[in-house]
Amino acid sequence: MKPDLILRRAVIHDVPSMLELIRPYVEEGTLLPLPAFRLFERLRDFVVAEDTGTVVGCGSLVIMWHNLAEVRSLAVRKGYQGTGVGRRIVETLIREAEELGIERVFALTREPGFFNRLGFREVSRETLPHKVWKDCLHCPRFSDCDEIAVERLLPRTATPVPDVAFPEIPFDPTLILPSLVKGNPKGDG
Ligand SMILES: CC(C)(COP(=O)(O)OP(=O)(O)OC[C@H]1O[C@@H](n2cnc3c(N)ncnc32)[C@H](O)[C@@H]1OP(=O)(O)O)[C@@H](O)C(=O)NCCC(=O)NCCS
Secondary structure, three states: OOOOOEEEEOOHHHHHHHHHHHHHHHHOOOOOOOOHHHHHHHHHHEEEEEEOOEEEEEEEEEEEEOOEEEEEEEEEOOOOOOOOHHHHHHHHHHHHHHHHOOOEEEEEEOOHHHHHHOOOEEOOHHHOOHHHHHHHHHOOOHHHEOOEEEEEEOOOOOOOOOOOOOOOOOOOOOOOOOOEOOOOOOOOO
């Protein structure tokens, strides 16, 4: 565990470091491509972990619906893995989700073991709403997806909240799920 690690919101001057630490994972196909323009668009979703002035990890919480958010673009700088950075980032994002009143946080990952350590469990991809898959259209592995869906349910806040009627997520016929790698034992489709 890194004692000097600072977890904070990402700011504009973090962007070059974030792109640099994400790049090797995109190149090896572990993470979806994250172009700079997209990172700027999404910057307010991100937290970074900083170790004595160096950005050593980042991750984002993307709100999908009133009860659902995704942990996305989670990456720990090569050389810093296994030192608790990923855990601290996810815990920070979970805290944020709780503060927002979100009840279910999910991730699509090839590292389910890491997420299991953080209280997530594997779930069927079909339990996630259709719109979750819209970014997959840009993924080079769209036709042989080996990502596993994991989720963590968060406790309802102690403070009673008024019952609000939210709209249903409308079905979008243009969206199709990525196909699973043939024979993927974790797959559901
Ligand atoms: C996956 C990743 C975020 C993990 O971050 P990390 O900082 O290396 O992990 P941590 O040191 O915080 O590990 C937390 C716990 O998970 C365990 N763990 C970490 N990686 C694991 C893995 N691949 N499989 C199983 N357990 C793992 C650790 O042993 C630790 O266990 P503990 O509870 O006994 O302490 C990091 O390796 C990474 O950036 N990977 C490449 C990008 C990626 O796959 N991102 C996830 C996309 S959703």
